[in-house]
Amino acid sequence: MTFKQMFTSSVGKKLVMAFTGIFLVLFLVVHAGLNACIWAMDGGVMFNKAGHFMGSYVVPRVLEIGLFLGIFLHIIQGYMLTLENRSKRSVGYAVSYKDGSKWYSRSMAILGTILLMFFIIHWKHFWIPSRITGVEEIDLGNGFVVHNLYAVMQETFQSLWVVIFYVISCISLGYHLAHGFQSAFKTIGVHNKKYHVLISSIGYGFAIVIPLVFALMPISFYLHWVN
Protein backbone atom coordinates (compact mmCIF):
# COMPACT_ATOMS: atom_id res chain seq x y z
CA MET A 1 0.00 0.00 0.00
CA THR A 2 1.44 3.37 -1.00
CA PHE A 3 1.34 6.43 1.28
CA LYS A 4 -1.05 8.00 -1.19
CA GLN A 5 -3.49 5.11 -0.95
CA MET A 6 -3.09 5.09 2.79
CA PHE A 7 -3.88 8.75 3.37
CA THR A 8 -6.66 9.05 0.79
CA SER A 9 -8.82 6.19 2.07
CA SER A 10 -11.75 6.96 4.36
CA VAL A 11 -9.63 6.18 7.42
CA GLY A 12 -6.59 7.97 5.95
CA LYS A 13 -8.48 11.22 5.40
CA LYS A 14 -9.46 11.22 9.05
CA LEU A 15 -5.82 10.63 9.97
CA VAL A 16 -4.89 13.78 8.07
CA MET A 17 -7.58 15.71 9.96
CA ALA A 18 -6.39 14.27 13.26
CA PHE A 19 -2.66 14.89 12.78
CA THR A 20 -3.14 18.44 11.54
CA GLY A 21 -5.70 19.01 14.31
CA ILE A 22 -3.30 17.92 17.03
CA PHE A 23 -0.59 20.13 15.52
CA LEU A 24 -2.97 23.09 15.60
CA VAL A 25 -3.87 22.30 19.21
CA LEU A 26 -0.17 22.58 20.09
CA PHE A 27 0.01 25.88 18.24
CA LEU A 28 -2.92 27.19 20.29
CA VAL A 29 -0.95 26.54 23.49
CA VAL A 30 2.04 28.49 22.17
CA HIS A 31 -0.14 31.31 20.88
CA ALA A 32 -2.15 31.62 24.12
CA GLY A 33 1.04 31.46 26.19
CA LEU A 34 2.82 34.20 24.24
CA ASN A 35 -0.22 36.45 24.16
CA ALA A 36 -0.68 36.08 27.90
CA CYS A 37 2.30 38.48 28.11
CA ILE A 38 -0.22 41.31 27.69
CA TRP A 39 -1.12 40.75 31.33
CA ALA A 40 2.44 41.46 32.47
CA MET A 41 1.24 45.00 33.25
CA ASP A 42 4.38 46.53 31.79
CA GLY A 43 2.75 48.55 29.04
CA GLY A 44 3.33 45.77 26.54
CA VAL A 45 7.13 45.52 26.72
CA MET A 46 7.20 41.79 27.36
CA PHE A 47 4.46 41.18 24.78
CA ASN A 48 6.26 43.14 22.08
CA LYS A 49 9.49 41.24 22.78
CA ALA A 50 7.63 37.96 22.43
CA GLY A 51 6.10 39.15 19.16
CA HIS A 52 9.54 40.21 17.96
CA PHE A 53 10.96 36.77 18.78
CA MET A 54 8.19 35.04 16.80
CA GLY A 55 8.63 37.33 13.82
CA SER A 56 12.38 37.66 13.51
CA TYR A 57 14.07 34.36 14.27
CA VAL A 58 14.42 31.47 11.92
CA VAL A 59 12.95 28.68 14.06
CA PRO A 60 9.57 30.31 14.68
CA ARG A 61 9.45 31.47 11.05
CA VAL A 62 10.01 27.93 9.77
CA LEU A 63 7.40 26.65 12.20
CA GLU A 64 5.10 29.35 10.89
CA ILE A 65 5.31 27.85 7.39
CA GLY A 66 4.42 24.47 8.89
CA LEU A 67 1.54 26.10 10.70
CA PHE A 68 0.10 27.56 7.51
CA LEU A 69 0.43 24.24 5.72
CA GLY A 70 -1.31 22.54 8.65
CA ILE A 71 -4.13 25.07 8.74
CA PHE A 72 -4.77 24.92 5.00
CA LEU A 73 -4.63 21.14 4.91
CA HIS A 74 -7.05 20.96 7.85
CA ILE A 75 -9.45 23.43 6.19
CA ILE A 76 -9.36 21.94 2.70
CA GLN A 77 -9.55 18.35 3.88
CA GLY A 78 -12.33 19.30 6.31
CA TYR A 79 -14.48 20.80 3.58
CA MET A 80 -13.79 17.96 1.18
CA LEU A 81 -14.70 15.36 3.79
CA THR A 82 -17.88 17.21 4.70
CA LEU A 83 -19.03 17.45 1.08
CA GLU A 84 -18.09 13.87 0.36
CA ASN A 85 -19.85 12.55 3.45
CA ARG A 86 -22.96 14.52 2.61
CA SER A 87 -23.07 13.03 -0.87
CA LYS A 88 -23.40 9.55 0.62
CA ARG A 89 -27.07 10.06 1.47
CA SER A 90 -28.95 11.62 -1.44
CA VAL A 91 -32.40 11.24 0.13
CA GLY A 92 -32.47 12.41 3.73
CA TYR A 93 -34.72 11.46 6.63
CA ALA A 94 -38.02 13.14 7.40
CA VAL A 95 -37.22 12.93 11.13
CA SER A 96 -33.56 13.38 11.96
CA TYR A 97 -31.69 11.46 14.65
CA LYS A 98 -30.43 13.93 17.21
CA ASP A 99 -30.31 12.08 20.52
CA GLY A 100 -27.36 9.84 19.68
CA SER A 101 -24.76 12.57 19.27
CA LYS A 102 -23.89 16.07 20.47
CA TRP A 103 -24.91 18.99 18.29
CA TYR A 104 -21.33 20.28 18.16
CA SER A 105 -20.04 16.89 17.00
CA ARG A 106 -22.41 17.14 14.06
CA SER A 107 -21.55 20.79 13.40
CA MET A 108 -17.77 20.72 13.04
CA ALA A 109 -17.94 22.18 9.52
CA ILE A 110 -20.10 25.12 10.59
CA LEU A 111 -17.95 25.80 13.64
CA GLY A 112 -14.89 25.49 11.41
CA THR A 113 -16.35 27.97 8.94
CA ILE A 114 -16.83 30.54 11.72
CA LEU A 115 -13.18 29.94 12.66
CA LEU A 116 -12.08 30.40 9.06
CA MET A 117 -13.87 33.74 8.87
CA PHE A 118 -12.22 34.62 12.15
CA PHE A 119 -8.76 33.70 10.83
CA ILE A 120 -9.19 35.92 7.79
CA ILE A 121 -10.15 38.91 9.93
CA HIS A 122 -7.55 38.07 12.56
CA TRP A 123 -4.78 37.85 9.94
CA LYS A 124 -5.93 41.16 8.55
CA HIS A 125 -5.79 42.73 12.01
CA PHE A 126 -2.37 41.49 13.06
CA TRP A 127 -0.44 39.09 10.87
CA ILE A 128 -0.60 41.00 7.59
CA PRO A 129 0.40 44.39 9.11
CA SER A 130 3.18 42.75 11.10
CA ARG A 131 4.64 40.68 8.27
CA ILE A 132 3.72 42.61 5.13
CA THR A 133 2.20 46.08 5.29
CA GLY A 134 4.15 47.29 8.31
CA VAL A 135 3.50 48.28 11.90
CA GLU A 136 4.57 51.32 13.85
CA GLU A 137 7.82 50.61 15.68
CA ILE A 138 8.87 51.21 19.25
CA ASP A 139 12.32 51.49 20.82
CA LEU A 140 12.62 49.30 23.91
CA GLY A 141 15.96 50.95 24.79
CA ASN A 142 19.56 50.37 23.65
CA GLY A 143 18.42 50.60 20.04
CA PHE A 144 16.24 47.45 20.39
CA VAL A 145 13.48 48.42 17.98
CA VAL A 146 10.44 46.17 17.65
CA HIS A 147 6.96 46.28 16.14
CA ASN A 148 4.49 47.82 18.55
CA LEU A 149 1.90 45.04 18.22
CA TYR A 150 0.65 45.88 21.68
CA ALA A 151 -0.53 49.26 20.39
CA VAL A 152 -2.22 47.56 17.43
CA MET A 153 -4.09 45.31 19.86
CA GLN A 154 -5.08 48.28 22.01
CA GLU A 155 -6.46 50.07 18.99
CA THR A 156 -8.18 47.07 17.41
CA PHE A 157 -10.03 46.12 20.55
CA GLN A 158 -11.55 49.55 21.12
CA SER A 159 -14.35 48.54 18.78
CA LEU A 160 -17.17 46.70 20.53
CA TRP A 161 -18.11 44.80 17.36
CA VAL A 162 -14.60 43.44 16.98
CA VAL A 163 -14.63 42.30 20.61
CA ILE A 164 -18.01 40.60 20.18
CA PHE A 165 -16.82 38.88 17.00
CA TYR A 166 -13.68 37.64 18.75
CA VAL A 167 -15.67 36.31 21.69
CA ILE A 168 -18.14 34.47 19.40
CA SER A 169 -15.18 32.98 17.57
CA CYS A 170 -13.67 31.82 20.85
CA ILE A 171 -16.93 30.10 21.78
CA SER A 172 -16.91 28.35 18.38
CA LEU A 173 -13.32 27.33 19.03
CA GLY A 174 -14.38 25.88 22.37
CA TYR A 175 -17.05 23.67 20.82
CA HIS A 176 -14.79 22.76 17.90
CA LEU A 177 -12.20 21.59 20.42
CA ALA A 178 -14.75 19.86 22.65
CA HIS A 179 -15.35 17.41 19.82
CA GLY A 180 -12.08 17.67 17.91
CA PHE A 181 -9.61 17.10 20.72
CA GLN A 182 -10.86 13.68 21.83
CA SER A 183 -11.92 12.70 18.31
CA ALA A 184 -8.39 13.27 16.98
CA PHE A 185 -6.95 10.85 19.50
CA LYS A 186 -9.59 8.23 18.71
CA THR A 187 -8.71 8.62 15.06
CA ILE A 188 -5.02 8.03 15.60
CA GLY A 189 -6.02 4.84 17.36
CA VAL A 190 -6.07 5.44 21.11
CA HIS A 191 -8.58 2.88 22.30
CA ASN A 192 -7.40 1.89 25.79
CA LYS A 193 -10.08 2.92 28.23
CA LYS A 194 -7.74 4.58 30.73
CA TYR A 195 -6.16 6.83 28.10
CA HIS A 196 -9.49 7.56 26.56
CA VAL A 197 -10.94 8.79 29.86
CA LEU A 198 -7.80 10.86 30.46
CA ILE A 199 -7.82 12.39 26.98
CA SER A 200 -11.53 13.20 27.12
CA SER A 201 -11.11 15.02 30.43
CA ILE A 202 -8.05 16.93 29.22
CA GLY A 203 -9.93 17.71 26.00
CA TYR A 204 -12.92 19.24 27.76
CA GLY A 205 -10.64 21.20 30.09
CA PHE A 206 -8.62 22.42 27.12
CA ALA A 207 -11.80 23.38 25.23
CA ILE A 208 -12.79 25.64 28.12
CA VAL A 209 -9.46 27.10 29.24
CA ILE A 210 -7.82 27.98 25.92
CA PRO A 211 -10.82 29.80 24.36
CA LEU A 212 -11.39 31.56 27.69
CA VAL A 213 -7.80 32.85 27.77
CA PHE A 214 -8.15 34.06 24.17
CA ALA A 215 -11.53 35.68 24.80
CA LEU A 216 -10.18 37.55 27.82
CA MET A 217 -7.61 39.34 25.64
CA PRO A 218 -9.97 41.59 23.62
CA ILE A 219 -12.16 41.95 26.72
CA SER A 220 -9.15 43.08 28.79
CA PHE A 221 -8.31 45.79 26.28
CA TYR A 222 -11.88 46.90 25.77
CA LEU A 223 -12.55 47.22 29.49
CA HIS A 224 -9.09 48.73 30.09
CA TRP A 225 -8.02 46.01 32.48
CA VAL A 226 -4.63 46.43 30.81
CA ASN A 227 -3.26 49.66 29.39
Add this chain to the structure above:
Amino acid sequence: MSQNKMNLKLKVWRQKNAQTTGAFVTYNVEGISDEMSFLEMLDILNEKLITEGGEPVAFDHDCREGICGMCSLYINGKPHGPWQANTTCQLHMRAFKDGETIVIEPWRANSFPIVKDLTVDRSAFDRIIQAGGYISVNTGNAVDGNSLPIEKQNADDAFAAAMCIGCGACVAACKNSSAMLFLSAKVSHLALLPQGAPERKTRVLSMVAQMDKEGFGSCTNTGACEATCPKEISIANIARLNSEYLSAGLTSE
Protein backbone atom coordinates in the same frame (compact mmCIF):
# COMPACT_ATOMS: atom_id res chain seq x y z
CA MET B 1 -53.24 -10.25 31.70
CA SER B 2 -55.10 -7.23 30.53
CA GLN B 3 -54.02 -5.74 27.29
CA ASN B 4 -54.27 -2.14 26.32
CA LYS B 5 -55.53 -1.57 22.82
CA MET B 6 -54.49 1.43 20.84
CA ASN B 7 -55.21 3.19 17.59
CA LEU B 8 -52.28 4.56 15.69
CA LYS B 9 -51.53 6.64 12.66
CA LEU B 10 -48.60 5.33 10.57
CA LYS B 11 -46.67 7.40 8.08
CA VAL B 12 -44.92 4.76 6.00
CA TRP B 13 -42.40 5.30 3.20
CA ARG B 14 -43.68 3.59 0.06
CA GLN B 15 -41.45 3.17 -2.96
CA LYS B 16 -42.02 0.78 -5.85
CA ASN B 17 -38.36 0.11 -6.60
CA ALA B 18 -34.91 1.69 -6.72
CA GLN B 19 -35.70 3.56 -9.94
CA THR B 20 -38.82 5.34 -8.78
CA THR B 21 -39.09 8.08 -6.19
CA GLY B 22 -41.09 7.20 -3.12
CA ALA B 23 -43.39 9.12 -0.79
CA PHE B 24 -45.01 8.80 2.62
CA VAL B 25 -48.45 7.19 2.77
CA THR B 26 -50.56 7.52 5.91
CA TYR B 27 -52.45 4.52 7.31
CA ASN B 28 -54.60 4.11 10.39
CA VAL B 29 -54.39 0.90 12.37
CA GLU B 30 -56.89 0.10 15.10
CA GLY B 31 -57.03 -2.19 18.10
CA ILE B 32 -53.28 -2.74 18.36
CA SER B 33 -52.35 -4.57 21.57
CA ASP B 34 -49.49 -3.10 23.57
CA GLU B 35 -48.11 -6.63 23.88
CA MET B 36 -47.56 -6.94 20.15
CA SER B 37 -44.18 -6.51 18.60
CA PHE B 38 -43.68 -3.71 16.12
CA LEU B 39 -43.45 -6.16 13.23
CA GLU B 40 -46.67 -7.88 14.30
CA MET B 41 -48.31 -4.48 14.15
CA LEU B 42 -47.02 -4.13 10.57
CA ASP B 43 -48.31 -7.65 9.82
CA ILE B 44 -51.77 -6.48 10.86
CA LEU B 45 -51.45 -3.46 8.61
CA ASN B 46 -50.42 -5.73 5.72
CA GLU B 47 -53.32 -8.13 6.31
CA LYS B 48 -55.65 -5.19 6.20
CA LEU B 49 -54.03 -3.90 2.99
CA ILE B 50 -54.24 -7.34 1.34
CA THR B 51 -57.90 -7.76 2.34
CA GLU B 52 -58.65 -4.41 0.85
CA GLY B 53 -56.88 -5.43 -2.35
CA GLY B 54 -53.89 -3.15 -1.81
CA GLU B 55 -50.16 -3.79 -1.96
CA PRO B 56 -48.61 -4.87 1.39
CA VAL B 57 -45.70 -2.87 2.78
CA ALA B 58 -42.37 -4.61 2.14
CA PHE B 59 -40.05 -4.79 5.17
CA ASP B 60 -37.15 -7.07 6.10
CA HIS B 61 -37.30 -9.57 8.94
CA ASP B 62 -36.32 -13.13 9.69
CA CYS B 63 -35.66 -14.46 13.20
CA ARG B 64 -37.84 -11.93 15.01
CA GLU B 65 -35.84 -12.61 18.15
CA GLY B 66 -33.05 -10.07 17.84
CA ILE B 67 -30.24 -12.29 16.57
CA CYS B 68 -30.20 -12.35 12.78
CA GLY B 69 -29.87 -8.67 11.83
CA MET B 70 -32.47 -8.76 9.08
CA CYS B 71 -34.98 -6.32 10.51
CA SER B 72 -34.34 -2.63 10.02
CA LEU B 73 -36.70 0.41 10.00
CA TYR B 74 -35.98 3.95 11.05
CA ILE B 75 -38.80 4.64 13.48
CA ASN B 76 -39.62 8.16 14.66
CA GLY B 77 -36.11 9.38 13.91
CA LYS B 78 -34.08 6.49 15.33
CA PRO B 79 -32.92 3.22 13.77
CA HIS B 80 -34.70 0.27 15.43
CA GLY B 81 -37.07 2.63 17.25
CA PRO B 82 -37.05 4.39 20.61
CA TRP B 83 -35.62 1.67 22.89
CA GLN B 84 -31.90 1.32 23.57
CA ALA B 85 -29.91 -1.81 22.69
CA ASN B 86 -32.85 -3.26 20.85
CA THR B 87 -33.80 -4.48 17.39
CA THR B 88 -37.04 -3.53 15.63
CA CYS B 89 -38.33 -7.09 15.97
CA GLN B 90 -37.89 -6.86 19.74
CA LEU B 91 -39.57 -3.47 19.96
CA HIS B 92 -43.00 -3.75 21.54
CA MET B 93 -46.00 -1.57 21.05
CA ARG B 94 -46.02 -0.53 24.70
CA ALA B 95 -43.28 1.86 23.60
CA PHE B 96 -46.04 3.94 21.98
CA LYS B 97 -49.15 5.74 23.16
CA ASP B 98 -52.71 5.50 21.91
CA GLY B 99 -53.33 8.03 19.14
CA GLU B 100 -49.63 8.49 18.38
CA THR B 101 -48.30 9.09 14.86
CA ILE B 102 -45.37 6.83 13.98
CA VAL B 103 -43.07 7.76 11.09
CA ILE B 104 -41.44 4.71 9.50
CA GLU B 105 -38.57 5.20 7.04
CA PRO B 106 -36.08 2.84 5.42
CA TRP B 107 -32.33 2.96 6.17
CA ARG B 108 -31.07 5.93 4.16
CA ALA B 109 -27.66 5.60 2.55
CA ASN B 110 -26.69 5.44 -1.10
CA SER B 111 -24.73 2.28 -0.33
CA PHE B 112 -27.98 0.66 0.85
CA PRO B 113 -30.23 1.20 -2.20
CA ILE B 114 -33.96 0.76 -1.63
CA VAL B 115 -35.32 -2.48 -3.07
CA LYS B 116 -38.95 -1.75 -2.24
CA ASP B 117 -40.72 0.33 0.42
CA LEU B 118 -38.77 -0.22 3.64
CA THR B 119 -36.49 -2.95 2.30
CA VAL B 120 -32.92 -1.99 1.42
CA ASP B 121 -30.10 -3.91 -0.20
CA ARG B 122 -27.40 -4.49 2.43
CA SER B 123 -25.22 -6.77 0.32
CA ALA B 124 -22.44 -4.15 0.56
CA PHE B 125 -21.84 -5.54 4.06
CA ASP B 126 -21.47 -9.06 2.66
CA ARG B 127 -18.86 -7.86 0.18
CA ILE B 128 -16.94 -6.14 2.98
CA ILE B 129 -16.88 -9.43 4.91
CA GLN B 130 -15.81 -11.27 1.76
CA ALA B 131 -12.87 -8.88 1.42
CA GLY B 132 -11.24 -10.21 4.60
CA GLY B 133 -13.63 -10.78 7.48
CA TYR B 134 -12.63 -14.42 7.90
CA ILE B 135 -9.66 -16.57 8.82
CA SER B 136 -8.07 -19.05 6.42
CA VAL B 137 -7.27 -22.24 8.28
CA ASN B 138 -6.80 -25.86 7.43
CA THR B 139 -9.17 -27.32 9.94
CA GLY B 140 -7.72 -30.86 10.18
CA ASN B 141 -8.49 -32.68 13.41
CA ALA B 142 -10.27 -30.83 16.17
CA VAL B 143 -7.68 -29.46 18.58
CA ASP B 144 -7.93 -29.62 22.32
CA GLY B 145 -10.18 -26.86 23.62
CA ASN B 146 -7.52 -25.30 25.83
CA SER B 147 -4.52 -25.63 23.54
CA LEU B 148 -4.74 -21.98 22.48
CA PRO B 149 -4.37 -19.75 25.52
CA ILE B 150 -6.43 -16.56 25.18
CA GLU B 151 -6.44 -13.79 27.75
CA LYS B 152 -9.83 -13.38 29.40
CA GLN B 153 -10.05 -9.66 28.62
CA ASN B 154 -9.29 -10.23 24.93
CA ALA B 155 -11.77 -13.08 24.74
CA ASP B 156 -14.44 -10.86 26.29
CA ASP B 157 -13.70 -7.92 24.00
CA ALA B 158 -13.60 -10.17 20.94
CA PHE B 159 -16.92 -11.70 21.95
CA ALA B 160 -18.49 -8.28 22.52
CA ALA B 161 -17.37 -7.23 19.02
CA ALA B 162 -18.60 -10.49 17.51
CA MET B 163 -22.08 -9.64 18.78
CA CYS B 164 -22.56 -7.39 15.73
CA ILE B 165 -25.45 -8.79 13.69
CA GLY B 166 -24.70 -6.71 10.59
CA CYS B 167 -28.04 -4.91 10.66
CA GLY B 168 -26.70 -1.62 9.30
CA ALA B 169 -28.33 0.61 11.92
CA CYS B 170 -24.94 2.25 12.49
CA VAL B 171 -24.86 3.39 8.85
CA ALA B 172 -28.48 4.53 9.04
CA ALA B 173 -27.82 6.56 12.19
CA CYS B 174 -24.58 8.17 11.02
CA LYS B 175 -24.73 11.61 9.46
CA ASN B 176 -21.84 10.51 7.22
CA SER B 177 -23.43 7.14 6.30
CA SER B 178 -20.24 5.56 7.59
CA ALA B 179 -19.97 1.80 8.07
CA MET B 180 -17.08 2.17 10.46
CA LEU B 181 -18.79 0.70 13.55
CA PHE B 182 -19.75 -2.42 11.64
CA LEU B 183 -16.30 -2.76 10.10
CA SER B 184 -14.56 -2.07 13.39
CA ALA B 185 -16.56 -4.82 15.08
CA LYS B 186 -15.61 -7.29 12.37
CA VAL B 187 -11.93 -6.30 12.40
CA SER B 188 -11.72 -6.21 16.20
CA HIS B 189 -13.16 -9.60 16.93
CA LEU B 190 -10.52 -11.26 14.77
CA ALA B 191 -7.65 -8.91 15.66
CA LEU B 192 -8.09 -9.73 19.34
CA LEU B 193 -7.79 -13.48 18.88
CA PRO B 194 -4.73 -15.58 17.98
CA GLN B 195 -6.62 -17.20 15.09
CA GLY B 196 -6.91 -13.80 13.45
CA ALA B 197 -3.22 -12.94 13.75
CA PRO B 198 -1.79 -14.36 10.45
CA GLU B 199 -4.05 -12.20 8.24
CA ARG B 200 -4.30 -9.29 10.62
CA LYS B 201 -2.70 -6.67 8.37
CA THR B 202 -4.12 -7.64 5.00
CA ARG B 203 -7.56 -8.04 6.56
CA VAL B 204 -7.90 -4.48 7.78
CA LEU B 205 -6.44 -2.97 4.60
CA SER B 206 -8.66 -4.92 2.21
CA MET B 207 -11.80 -4.48 4.29
CA VAL B 208 -11.31 -0.69 4.49
CA ALA B 209 -10.64 -0.62 0.73
CA GLN B 210 -13.86 -2.55 0.07
CA MET B 211 -15.82 -0.29 2.42
CA ASP B 212 -14.62 2.75 0.45
CA LYS B 213 -15.46 1.06 -2.83
CA GLU B 214 -18.99 0.46 -1.60
CA GLY B 215 -19.31 4.21 -1.10
CA PHE B 216 -19.75 4.50 2.66
CA GLY B 217 -18.76 7.79 4.28
CA SER B 218 -15.86 8.64 6.54
CA CYS B 219 -16.33 8.46 10.32
CA THR B 220 -16.18 11.68 12.34
CA ASN B 221 -16.68 10.05 15.76
CA THR B 222 -20.07 11.62 16.50
CA GLY B 223 -21.12 8.52 18.43
CA ALA B 224 -24.60 8.18 16.87
CA CYS B 225 -23.77 4.61 15.76
CA GLU B 226 -22.89 3.42 19.24
CA ALA B 227 -26.00 5.07 20.68
CA THR B 228 -28.32 3.23 18.32
CA CYS B 229 -26.55 -0.13 17.91
CA PRO B 230 -28.85 -2.94 19.05
CA LYS B 231 -25.83 -4.95 20.20
CA GLU B 232 -24.11 -2.06 22.00
CA ILE B 233 -20.95 -2.34 19.93
CA SER B 234 -18.53 0.12 21.51
CA ILE B 235 -17.12 3.02 19.52
CA ALA B 236 -13.76 2.09 21.07
CA ASN B 237 -13.69 -0.55 18.34
CA ILE B 238 -13.45 2.24 15.76
CA ALA B 239 -10.37 3.58 17.53
CA ARG B 240 -8.94 0.05 17.49
CA LEU B 241 -9.72 -0.20 13.76
CA ASN B 242 -7.88 3.07 13.19
CA SER B 243 -4.81 1.84 15.03
CA GLU B 244 -4.93 -1.48 13.16
CA TYR B 245 -5.14 0.44 9.89
CA LEU B 246 -2.37 2.86 10.78
CA SER B 247 0.09 0.19 11.79
CA ALA B 248 -0.83 -2.13 8.89
CA GLY B 249 -0.61 0.75 6.41
CA LEU B 250 2.75 1.99 7.66
CA THR B 251 4.39 -1.44 7.74
CA SER B 252 2.96 -2.93 4.53
CA GLU B 253 5.00 -3.00 1.33
